[in-house]
Amino acid sequence: MNLLLDTFEFGLHTQLHFGVGRVKQLPEVIDKYNYKKVFICTDEGIKNSGGLELIEKSLMTAGINYEVFTGVEPDPTLRVIKKVEALFQESNCDAIIGLGGGSSIDTAKGVSIAVANPGDINDYEGKNQVPNRGPDIIAIPTTAGTGSEITHATVLKDEERRYKMGILSEHLHPRAAILDPELLTTLPKGLASITGMDALSHAVESYTSNQAHPITEALGLYAIELIGKWLRPFVADRTNIEAASNMMLASTIAGAAFIWGRVAAVHALSHPLGGRYKIAHGMANSMLLPVVMEYNLSSNFGKFKRIALALGEEVDGLNERHAAQKAVKSVKELVADLEIPTNLINLNVNLSEEEIQLVAQEAFDSGIATANPRQVTVKDLETMVQVIK
Numbered sequence: 294m295n296l297l298l299d300t301f302e303f304g305l306h307t308q309l310h311f312g313v314g315r316v317k318q319l320p321e322v323i324d325k326y327n328y329k330k331v332f333i334c335t336d337e338g339i340k341n342s343g344g345l346e347l348i349e350k351s352l353m354t355a356g357i358n359y360e361v362f363t364g365v366e367p368d369p370t371l372r373v374i375k376k377v378e379a380l381f382q383e384s385n386c387d388a389i390i391g392l393g394g395g396s397s398i399d400t401a402k403g404v405s406i407a408v409a410n411p412g413d414i415n416d417y418e419g420k421n422q423v424p425n426r427g428p429d430i431i432a433i434p435t436t437a438g439t440g441s442e443i444t445h446a447t448v449l450k451d452e453e454r455r456y457k458m459g460i461l462s463e464h465l466h467p468r469a470a471i472l473d474p475e476l477l478t479t480l481p482k483g484l485a486s487i488t489g490m491d492a493l494s495h496a497v498e499s500y501t502s503n504q505a506h507p508i509t510e511a512l513g514l515y516a517i518e519l520i521g522k523w524l525r526p527f528v529a530d531r532t533n534i535e536a537a538s539n540m541m542l543a544s545t546i547a548g549a550a551f552i553w554g555r556v557a558a559v560h561a562l563s564h565p566l567g568g569r570y571k572i573a574h575g576m577a578n579s580m581l582l583p584v585v586m587e588y589n590l591s592s593n594f595g596k597f598k599r600i601a602l603a604l605g606e607e608v609d610g611l612n613e614r615h616a617a618q619k620a621v622k623s624v625k626e627l628v629a630d631l632e633i634p635t636n637l638i639n640l641n642v643n644l645s646e647e648e649i650q651l652v653a654q655e656a657f658d659s660g661i662a663t664a665n666p667r668q669v670t671v672k673d674l675e676t677m678v679q680v681i682k
C-alpha cells in the first residue's frame with residue numbers, strides 16, 4: 294500500500310472482556326447495558342461440558358432473568374433461525390447471548406436480524422443489506438476460532454439451496470464479547486485443530502488480501518505468529534491455559550483483521566464445500582489454505598516470507614522466493630502435526646468433475662475471492678479443488 298496515494302478504513306465496535314475466569318463477570322456486562330432479560334443461544338455440547346451451568350449460576354446469583362435455547366446445530370440453518378426467532382419473540386428478552394463456537398454466535402446474529410427485519414433472511418445476503426439493527430448480541434466464544442465474536446459477519450445455511458450464505462452488516466458486530474480462555478479447556482481435540490486452522494486462514498487471507506492495509510496487516514501478522522507458536526501446544530493439551538489464552542487472543546485478533554482486510558479464495562471455496570457436502574468450515578480451510586497460499590505466492594514473495602518468519606521458519610540465506618515457499622511448507626507441516634486430513638476423499642467425499650465445476654462456479658459467484666491477491670478465474674478455483682479432491 295502506498296500511504297501517499299491510498300486511503301483506508303478501520304474501526305472496531307465490540308467491547309472485549311478478556312481474561313481467565315472473566316465469564317463470571319457476565320452479570321456486570323448485562324448490567325452495564327441495562328438488559329432486562331437475556332436469551333442464551335447455545336448447543337448440547339456446551340451444556341454437557343458444564344459451560345452453560347457456569348453461566349446460569351452467575352446469572353441466578355445476580356438475579357438476572359434469562360431463557361436458554363440449547364438446540365444450535367453446526368452450520369446454523371435458516372430453519373433453526375426461524376425457530377429461535379419465535380422463541381425469542383415469546384421470551385420478552387432484550388439481548389441475545391451467543392455461547393459456543395461460531396455456530397452459536399452466528400445463530401445469535403441471524404436471530405437478531407430476523408427479529409428486527411421483515412421478510413425472509415435470504416433477502417439480506419451480502420454486504421450492508423440489513424436495514425434495521427436488532428437486539429444486541431453478546432458473544433461468549435468457546436472455540437478459537439471463527440472470530441465471529443468481533444466480526445460483522447454471519448454465515449447461515451439455506452438447506453433448500455444447499456447453500457451457505459454470508460451476511461455482512463454493521464448491525465452484526467456484537468455489543469460485547471467475553472473472551473475467557475477457561476472455556477476452551479473442554480474443547481475436543483479435533484475441533485481445537487480445525488477451528489485453530491480457521492483462525493490461521495483468517496490471519497493469512499487478510500494479511501495477504503488485496504484489501505489489506507497497515508492496521509489489518511499488523512493484526513494479521515501478529516495472529517499468524519501467535520497461532521504458529523500456540524496452536525500445537527493447545528491441541529496437544531487444551532487445559533494448557535497459557536496456550537488456550539494465546540489461541541483465544543489470536544482468534545479474535547484474526548477476526549479483527551478480516552473485518553477490514555477480508556478473506557479470499559480459501560473462504561470462497563470452503564463455503565460451497567460446506568453447503569453442498571457438509572465439510573466442516575475449519576476442515577475445508579485446512580485443506581485449502583496451503584493450496585491457495587501456493588497459488589498466491591507470486592503476488593508478493595515479501596509478504597509470504599514474513600509469514601514464514603512469523604511461523605518460526607529459518608529463512609537466512611534464502612532469496613525471497615525460496616523464503617516465501619517456506620510459508621507453504623510450514624502450514625503443510627502444521628496440518629500434518631495436527632493430523633487433519635488433506636483430501637476430501639479421506640472424508641469419503643468423492644467429487645465428480647461436474648461437482649468440482651459447480652463448487653468453483655459458486656465460489657467465484659460469491660465474490661469472496663475478489664479480495665484474493667492473485668486474481669482467480671473459475672478455472673483457477675477448479676484447479677484448487679482438484680488438488681484437495
Ligand SMILES: [Fe+2]
Nearest residue numbers: 439491495574
Ligand atoms: Fe472462517
